[in-house]
Amino acid sequence: MKKVLLSAAAVLLLSSVAACSQTESEGENAAAEERVAAVEVAEAVKGDLILERSLFGRTAPNSTTPIVLQSPGEVDSLEVENGELVEEDDIIAKLSTPVGKQTIRAPKDGEVANLKAAEGDTVSTEEPFALIADLDTIKLNFTVTADVRKLVEVDKKMNVTIENKQYEATITSVSTMPDDTGLYPVDAKVDNENHTLLPGMVAELSVPEQQIKDAIIIPTASIIEEDDETFVYVVKDNQAKKQVITVVETQSAETAVEGDIQVGDSIIVTGQLTLSDGVQVNVVKGE
Incomplete structure (x- = not known):
């Protein structure tokens, strides 16, 4: 009789454990299905992607006059x-x-x-007893290779970054003769009416090198590379949909791509690294 009772108790215990396990499994599945990920998005656009090369130089006075x-x-x-x-x-x-x-x-x-x-x-x-420096205009001194020299010309305006601020620089001279290092001197100038720029600062000149026309452009930050596959997540019907892409050209901020991406698609740029295909998303910021 005792054996019968023990066997019955064991059966009841196993049934209870199995029921709990099933309940927990169902709860986990339900939680996974109900999971909503907060993301930020940016819109895919069509346009031209300009590839730039950075040149580094130094600022100098526009001119110096010695006091003799x-x-x-x-x-x-x-x-x-x-x-x-x-x-x-x-x-x-x-x-x-x-x-x-x-x-x-x-x-x-x-x-x-x-x-x-x-x-x-x-x-x-x-x-000289001293120098009088003209700092109303700042000169920028660069040296470039023969290939880069072809990309600049006198009077051309380009963007230059100095002390994390962007200015418009005008190319003033492009040497036809190399210096002792075999590089070609290039000079530019920047207005400095407020004298915020000083001689000796590092200047980064952005030189347009190539232009990709009529491309689908998305933020570089949205691109994921995993298992020899390059893809992004697009928001469709409040879900993250994985879209495989091919990178045509890339810049630090923007990338030209090919693939099943349409102009106006909402590309996930923040929160995409923890997503999987079909996950419910909530757009908290972006366009």
Whole structure:
């Protein structure tokens, strides 16, 4: 009798465990089906993709005018310091020389630079007393290969980035002769009325190199590469639909693609890495 009771209890226990397991499995499946992923999207557009090459150079004064002494002497007083803006004929310094007192004046408007003397110092005529730098316009100095030289021309306007800010630069000269390194000097200029740009800053010039016309363009950030397959997720009927694509050309921000992508499709750009085909999505931001 005890054996019968124990057997019955065992059967009931196994049935209960099986029922719990089935309930948990059904709950997990239901949770998976109800999962809604928050995503951000951007619209696929049709247009031209311009491929650019970056050139790096340095900023410099548009021009520098040396202040040359007529005779050596001792600095009695300094009226300016480096970095100070002066106008033409402003007094720079006063000297005592063998031929009498000498007043040094600014030869033109600009910023005082390379002033090394101090009051009481003896100065000579062998090197400039100081420089007057024109910083209203900043010069950009680059060196390029022969292939890149073909992409630039005098008076052409291009975008340049300096200290994380973008400016419009105008090409002012393209040398026909290489320098000692075998590269060709290229100069450009940028307006600097507020004097926010200083000599010696790194400048990144964007040179258009190639243009892909009438392409389907999507954000580069939306593209996923996995198992030798390149694809994106498109939002259709509130679901993430996997679309295999072929990359034609890519830039850091935008990529020209081919595939079953239509103009106006909502391409998922954020949250796509955790998706799978058919997952329900909720667009929280984007177009």
